[in-house]
Amino acid sequence: MTPTPVTPTARRLPEETTVAILGGGPAGATTACYLAMAGIDHVVLERAHFPRHHVGESLVGATNRIFDEIGFLEKLDAAGFPRKQGAVWVPKSGKNPHAIRVVPDKTFGGLDYTFHVDRARFDHMLLDHAETLGSPVYQGALVNGVETRDGRIESVQVQHEGETHTLRTRFVVDATGRNTFLGSRFRLLQKDTLFDQYAVYAYWKGVGRGPEETAGYIHIHFLPSERGWVWQIPIDDETTSIGVVTEKADFQRNGQDSEAHYAHHLARNPELSRRLEQATRVSNLRSEGNYSYSMRELVGPGYLLVGDAARFVDPIFSSGVSVAIYSAKFAAEQIAHVVAGERPEAEAFGAYETQMRAGVELWYDFIKVYYKLQNLFTYYLRKPEYRDQLVQLLQGNVYDARGITVLERLREDIRRIESTPGHVLQEGLSDIPI
Numbered sequence: 001m002t003p004t005p006v007t008p009t010a011r012r013l014p015e016e017t018t019v020a021i022l023g024g025g026p027a028g029a030t031t032a033c034y035l036a037m038a039g040i041d042h043v044v045l046e047r048a049h050f051p052r053h054h055v056g057e058s059l060v061g062a063t064n065r066i067f068d069e070i071g072f073l074e075k076l077d078a079a080g081f082p083r084k085q086g087a088v089w090v091p092k093s094g095k096n097p098h099a100i101r102v103v104p105d106k107t108f109g110g111l112d113y114t115f116h117v118d119r120a121r122f123d124h125m126l127l128d129h130a131e132t133l134g135s136p137v138y139q140g141a142l143v144n145g146v147e148t149r150d151g152r153i154e155s156v157q158v159q160h161e162g163e164t165h166t167l168r169t170r171f172v173v174d175a176t177g178r179n180t181f182l183g184s185r186f187r188l189l190q191k192d193t194l195f196d197q198y199a200v201y202a203y204w205k206g207v208g209r210g211p212e213e214t215a216g217y218i219h220i221h222f223l224p225s226e227r228g229w230v231w232q233i234p235i236d237d238e239t240t241s242i243g244v245v246t247e248k249a250d251f252q253r254n255g256q257d258s259e260a261h262y263a264h265h266l267a268r269n270p271e272l273s274r275r276l277e278q279a280t281r282v283s284n285l286r287s288e289g290n291y292s293y294s295m296r297e298l299v300g301p302g303y304l305l306v307g308d309a310a311r312f313v314d315p316i317f318s319s320g321v322s323v324a325i326y327s328a329k330f331a332a333e334q335i336a337h338v339v340a341g342e343r344p345e346a347e348a349f350g351a352y353e354t355q356m357r358a359g360v361e362l363w364y365d366f367i368k369v370y371y372k373l374q375n376l377f378t379y380y381l382r383k384p385e386y387r388d389q390l391v392q393l394l395q396g397n398v399y400d401a402r403g404i405t406v407l408e409r410l411r412e413d414i415r416r417i418e419s420t421p422g423h424v425l426q427e428g429l430s431d432i433p434i
């Protein structure tokens with residue numbers, strides 16, 4: 001599809017709109033693209049001025065479908081981002097890394113790869129793309145309040161260019177990411193007690209990327225601590241993102257500052273240490289906490305939560321951007337049904353909630369089983385009868401779970417291992433309930 005420019009960047013906020021989209025990250029920008037294509041009046045309110053930094057650089061194959069539908073895939077492919085065709089799991093010992101090719105089937109844009117992206121540039125491109133489709137995008141527009149009447153949002157309060165505006169709106173799509181604007185305001189947020197993690201990361205140059213054929217893969221280096229791992233993501237030919245993820249309690253227990261914590265863990269996987277021998281850090285250290293969480297409800301009268309504003313699961317499988325853009329599609333589709341008078345709002349928004357929950361809960365189940373016994377996961381990857389299902393999950397094709405039996409099989413095996421006295425794999429079991 002070739003995008004058709006419809007309106008230039010809007011400068012003054014209107015007084016009224018049909019859909020106010022809060023946040024212009026991947027979820028907000030993609031919602032805007034779908035609404036623009038459906039001819040539904042909306043505005044995007046983004047507090048930052050893009051480009052702005054963001055964590056989350058590795059995409060999954062399922063994103064190709066959405067990018068193709070909104071006419072963005074060609075631009076993305078032409079932008080020169082590193083191509084991603086798989087993942088390498090490096091065990092704690094650093095020995096015998098396990099590489100798996102995870103390639104899309106060329107259905108979308110003929111591409112059998114996805115991408116690793118510098119998020120500042122990628123998010124900017126996507127938001128610009130929404131504008132070329134006709135979305136009025138307001139940057140530097142901070143949403144800091146909502147007014148409700150009889151439980152329904154009537155307007156949002158926006159700080160823009162030094163003024164406070166009241167924007168009346170029929171619907172609100174909250175795409176404010178881990179800021180969780182509405183979820184926090186309406187007390188919907190529930191902290192996840194299983195995954196209370198903490199990430200510290202930086203950019204490096206000169207990192208060894210291992211054998212040529214897997215140099216463009218994401219590498220996950222495991223650490224000898226519960227739920228501890230390090231990502232290695234190529235950002236361009238020279239730059240590599242290296243991020244340490246551990247339990248927050250692990251960070252607090254050691255009483256180290258972020259620098260010491262980062263250095264300590266980078267030295268704990270022998271293969272990773274080797275890769276960093278000739279490398280130089282070229283950025284400040286950044287950290288991310290505040291994950292994971294879910295929301296009691298994903299919709300309410302007149303509003304829907306999308307992307308990280310709706311749910312955040314551990315990023316081990318690079319699911320975030322994919323969830324953001326799929327939820328954007330599903331939300332925009334349901335809004336279109338309501339606007340067209342085809343479905344009552346409660347029914348349409350309920351359908352959105354069901355669709356979104358089905359996908360993220362499958363991701364979540366997958367992550368839990370994975371952390372429960374990592375060795376079993378790599379063993380299953382080698383089994384031809386389960387490999388395809390695992391690859392389907394790793395690609396992010398999680399919204400239609402029909403035929404996905406592998407997680408149940410993994411759970412059965414785990415229960416058997418747990419209940420078999422002296423089983424050799426018991427040592428690797430974590431305390432996660434499955």
Ligand SMILES: Cc1cc2nc3c(=O)[nH]c(=O)nc-3n(C[C@H](O)[C@H](O)[C@H](O)COP(=O)(O)OP(=O)(O)OC[C@H]3O[C@@H](n4cnc5c(N)ncnc54)[C@H](O)[C@@H]3O)c2cc1C
Nearest residue numbers: 023025026027047056058143176177199307308315320321
């Ligand atoms: C440590 C870590 C590693 C990750 N790794 C990956 C990965 O490898 N791959 C992957 O796909 N995902 C990864 N993720 C997840 C990924 O970063 C997110 O899922 C993704 O950015 C979600 O997109 P979004 O549009 O929902 O939110 P965001 O990208 O966060 O966008 C939200 C936008 O809303 C704006 N905003 C916030 N509040 C307001 C307000 N009040 N008014 C106006 N605007 C507002 C913000 O400025 C921001 O631009 C990772 C996350 C973490 C924490």
